[in-house]
Amino acid sequence: METIDIVQHNILLSYTSKQQFSQEQFWSEHTLSMLLSGEGRVYNNEETQRYTPGTIGLLKRNQLAKTVKIPSADGKPFKSVGIILDQETLRRYSAANGLAATSPYTGKTMLKLNQNHFISGFFDSLLPYFEQPGQLTKRLSELKTKEAIELLLSHDPGLKELLFDFSEPFKIDLETFMNSHFTYNVPIKQFAKLTGRSMSTFKRDFKKAFHQTPERWLKDRRLDKAHFLISELRQRPSEVYLQVGFENFSHFSASFKQRFGYNASTVGQ
Known part of the structure; x- marks a missing residue:
């Protein structure tokens, strides 16, 4: 077991x-x-x-x-x-x-x-x-x-x-929060809740701040972070994919190659 x-x-x-x-x-x-x-x-x-x-x-x-x-x-x-x-x-x-x-x-x-x-x-x-x-x-x-x-x-x-604090999160600065928490692998609805917004307000405010959908922005930011960890800190791809918010290694590997044009395993070689 x-x-x-x-x-x-x-x-x-x-x-x-x-x-x-x-x-x-x-x-x-x-x-x-x-x-x-x-x-x-x-x-x-x-x-x-x-x-x-x-x-x-x-x-x-x-x-x-x-x-x-x-x-x-x-x-x-x-x-x-x-x-x-x-x-x-x-x-x-x-x-x-x-x-x-x-x-x-x-x-x-x-x-x-x-x-x-x-x-x-x-x-x-x-x-x-x-x-x-x-x-x-x-x-x-x-x-x-x-x-x-x-x-x-x-x-x-x-x-x-x-x-016994039953209050809910109040509306906070979206850009600051997302730039600090993008590596957490949680559904978009949780990011909306934690920033004190409904889903519709979150998506509207997000588009205004980042000029992208939350899904696209999160994926790109996580891949950019992974590239830095692999190329600059010499960490292995198998070590970083969970750190940056991907659920499984195969999805990370395919997304990495699609964004950068080469495999994560070849970075720094």
Whole structure:
């Protein structure tokens, strides 16, 4: 078994015995996770977080972030367990307990929590369900989500500002955002959401700013970035295609040749 990702309701178990870049780069919901073995790296445009066994991390919703899963040098696989803190449950919890954010959250979007035996124990309690997934009913997963929220607030009451901020992204400068985030492999609708626009407004504003469609511009920018990494930094094509936002190597190779007239493997020769 090389790689397996199990999703049971909103509980996640990830396992891989080989280094792997995550395909999921848009985090639509808050996610709490703990690394069990191996090493994890999560990075966005602001920072990189390194996770070692026992590290507990909280990723804020509505952000672009890339992850790398790395088995340990002694042969142990990458293994993590996580839980999605969905908006519906958070809204119900907020209303039932009279808790609300005082203003839109502007703090860090990737948080490492200090060693907390209660949260560690919470994740340990989830592991048996992956051996018998049928035992984890929807009702149980909802109770587990509420338990996670309770534990987070007990750990740091100030986390209510992040958890109960239900505001949506507001309209921001499109050109600056796209030039900073074009390497993230997410649908156009996610770029529209993150810049605070409807799809129609996003496409109209994009054409005004870049004089191209989003699809064409993204493809060209990613290929130009790949060409730079290969020609100037001497990285291999097989190393860069995921970095710049392509899903698979064959599509990248064909697109590269179509744009530049030669194969990526011949650059610098």
